[in-house]
Amino acid sequence: MIAPAEFRGQFSVFEHTIYCASCSQGALSKTVQTAIGDFVQGWDEQGARWDVWTESLESARRRFAALIHARPEDIAVLPSASEAVFQVVSSLGLTSDAAILSSRLEFPSIAQVLVNAAGPRVKFVDQDGLSLTVDDYTGELLNGAKLVSVPLVSYKNGFRPPVEDIAERAHRHGAAVLVDAYQGAGAVAVDVTEMGCDFLVAGSLKYLLGTGGVAFVYVHPHWHERLQPVMTGWFGRVNPYAFDPHTVDFPPTARRLETGTPAVLSARVADAALSLLAQLDAKRVESYVAGLVSALQSVVEDQGLQWVGHGTGKGTWGPMAAVQTSDPAGLDAYLRSRGIAGSPRGQALRLSFHYYNTQADVLHIADALKDWSRDRRR
Secondary structure (H helix, E strand, O other): OOOHHHHHOOOHHHHOOEEOOOOOOOOOOHHHHHHHHHHHHHHHHHOOOHHHHHHHHHHHHHHHHHHOOOOHHHEEEEOOHHHHHHHHHHHOOOOOOOOEEEOOOOOHHHHHHHHHHHHHHEEEOOOOOOOOOOHHHHHHHHOOOOEEEEEOOOOOOOEOOOHHHHHHHHHHOOOEEEEEOOOOEOOEOOOHHHHOOOEEEEEOOOOOOOOOOOEEEEEOHHHHHHOOOOOOOHHHOOOHHHOOOOOOOOOOOHHHHOOOOOOHHHHHHHHHHHHHHOOOOHHHHHHHHHHHHHHHHHHHHHOOOOEOOOOOOOOOEOOEEEEEOOOHHHHHHHHHHOOEEOEEEOOEEEEEOOOOOOHHHHHHHHHHHHHHHHHHHO
């Protein structure tokens, strides 16, 4: 397990910026930069290297499986979380009266796929759009809901719902569970066995430290051969390289959800980024990042500011906190003038941490917020 300072040295952005925008895009590592250069050089010198590209895809699959304590055959690789959720929901064969439970803590792309698939059968169970409890789901589960979608971490404010308890309650009432881990995987320890989910979606763009174009879907073995995809492509075949236009055969693994040609450069990037994360202990990373978030929340409160979701309970937060403000763009611009990169969303500025951030970063943010608050009071 390498130390945060050594890990930070992999990311040249910290030479000039306090980077706190991993909730939008993970920082670019030297390992990933090298991988991109190697890919471009190989493309230039040798053209289509499908053997190399496919191995990068399979290596990324193996690394992600290890990260979440699953098997490679439980993982499908798709271009985006939206497509991944569509593949899951459309493959379940839900009846026309089966309700799906979601919440306003869900990233819109996930909720929109659900609404498009099931319309009024999608029930939003949260009370305030900021937090979730097990009891929020109970009424609809008693009414026979068949699928529960819950974020590991909310993109809005970093709130962490009690996913394991929600999954246990859902299964007790005969509902499957889909977890969107995009806003946490890489900075939050994930064990799908302990979590008890049926499906889990994550993408390479954020805390997995890659880029867009690659999303991973975990499928519990119980579901492998029960899923009947509506959309497919040549990578969803038992042998993609058979090139048989007459046969639509699905492998007996999660790969049956895959579709067309994968984003081979993004897969190479994902593999390189995951090789970095493989050097870390996920639980220690989660604990370390949680300490930074807790310190940031105290800083926000000390300045008389509020973070979104204030009062919903400490100890239930992921790698991000959101400062509530009527002028998120203005606050973002001010912090960037002080060399601090965040991510504005709605009526908040989100500040997120990874293993490459430090307590010194929090102190810099504290000073900047103090000055910003003072200037606004003048």
